[in-house]
Amino acid sequence: MSRILYLHQHFSTPDGGTATRSYAHARALARAGHEVTVATGRYAGAETGLSGPFRLSRRDGEVAGFRVVEWDIPYEGGMSLGARALAFARYALRALPPALSGHDLVIASSTPLSVAVPALLAKRLRGTPFLFEMRDPWPELPRALGLRNRPILAAMEALAGAACREASGVVALSEGMAELARARGARRVEVIGQGCDLDLFGPHIPAWRPEEAASHEALAVYAGAHGNSNGLGLLLEAAARLRAAGEARVRIVLVGQGPAKPALMREALRRGLRNVSFLPPLPKRELARLLAGSQIGLLCLAPVGEFAEWTAPNKLMDFLAAGLPVLSNLPGAAARLLEEGECGVTVDPRDAEALAAALVRMAARPAERLKMARAARDMAQRRLDRRLLAARFVAAAETALGAPPRAFEATA
Structure with a gap:
């Protein structure tokens, strides 16, 4: 059994209103026998599975067979650029101590790109291998959306390059992202796209429509x-x-x-x-x-x-x-x-x-x-069954650990 730290600032269970990819992957890692800790911030629309007050800006507990540590670092899409940057920096600083605390593997799931900072420092200071999950292409996407601040873009480029080069493996969500990772010197890249939750969504779910929706619409x-x-x-x-x-x-x-x-x-x-x-x-x-x-x-x-x-x-x-x-x-x-x-x-x-x-x-x-x-x-x-994709993610994590991936059945 390996100790894995999963860094994702925007983690949510299916009880929230945002993506649950990291939830599915953390649960699959735990069911494969690993001791998993997910470290997250307080993301608008997310539900971490934890309740009760924050103590010293932190709360933690077990969720679906793995541990969740939630820091009181609020984030939402409507924040100004400065407020978002501050939230990203605060999360990276809070994630540094656990990253340096002796885990066997760190998984850094970006967005945001700053999540790679504690993973890189753990690699350089303690030799801890890390798996870099590339959810968005940085700085290419911010540049395409109009960001023109050259120092910020240069810093993003340097951090993205270091994350790809020094990671024991890169998981990209699309072939286009995988090509960027390889161009930056990534040694091992696997494309594991988004998956479908076949239990949460489907024809077996009772239907609901807004009151204003007419029957003929x-x-x-x-x-x-x-x-x-x-x-x-x-x-x-x-x-x-x-x-x-x-x-x-x-x-x-x-x-x-x-x-x-x-x-x-x-x-x-x-x-x-x-x-x-x-x-x-x-x-x-x-x-x-x-x-x-x-x-x-x-x-x-x-x-x-x-x-x-x-x-x-x-x-x-x-x-x-x-x-x-x-x-x-x-x-x-x-x-x-x-x-x-x-x-x-x-x-x-x-x-x-x-x-x-x-x-x-x-x-x-x-x-x-x-x-x-x-x-x-x-x-x-x-x-696109997310259970099958989660099994591939477990295999990528175990390869990053340096051991042959174990065989196991994907479970619901």
Whole structure:
């Protein structure tokens, strides 16, 4: 049995409303016989499984067979750049003592990139191997989104390069990220993408629909962050075109929170878009009920070329697991996945008219929609079951430990 420290600032169990990848991986590591400690901050929308007050800005306990340490370091997407940087720095400092305390392996899961700092110092000062999980490409993605501060970009580049070169292994969420890791000198890279939770989402979940949703309306759901990078204005433009055409068969539902949400709500009100509903962030179990009562999953990002191969949207996995056909404006890897699985449609990233037309087609052709829905669930079961991907993650961690990975069955 090995002692593993899993550093992820945004950890959540399925009771929260955010991604649960690190929860699935930590649980799989624990079930493989490892002693796992997850160290996390206080992320808006997350549920760590811990309750009770913080003592000296910390609380801890056992969750699903592993230990969770939660520090009172708040973070949410609507923070200013300075506030976010401060939260990242505080987490890295708090993670340093446990990283240096004699674990057999440190797993550094980025975002944020600063999580690599304690892992690198543990490697250099104590010789502790670490596995670097690359969830987002830094600094490429911030640069693509408009960050122009050269010293900050240079610092990100140096840290990302060191993390890739010095890690015993790199886990990348997409082939595009894997290519970046190899270019930075990573010795061992494995692509382990996002996975589908087939127990949490699916046709066995009782359906729920918002009160304002009429029985004749097909619900097209976007669930995720409401930031500038998500490009949700495109969905409002599509809704405006549907309304102008007198099309009443589609309701667009936006679930989540973020800095762009107030402006989106004001714009929808100004334009009289009564075919758009805004919902707060929902815990995953409640989101599963909404998806069970919906007909279309919406994948939307701003028209940034780098998103095509460098992103791995978790919301796409939730739609597939729920058995929803997906309407997307994201080219590249996501578009290929939908095309190969015959479970969705991709439109031009900027084309609101095409998006509206695709919504009408999907609403008007229930048989075709049902065929795509079945294909979505089938793909989730055959290729994207997160239990199988978690087993591969355990193997990558054990390889980073320097021992042959043990054989074990993936369990629910």
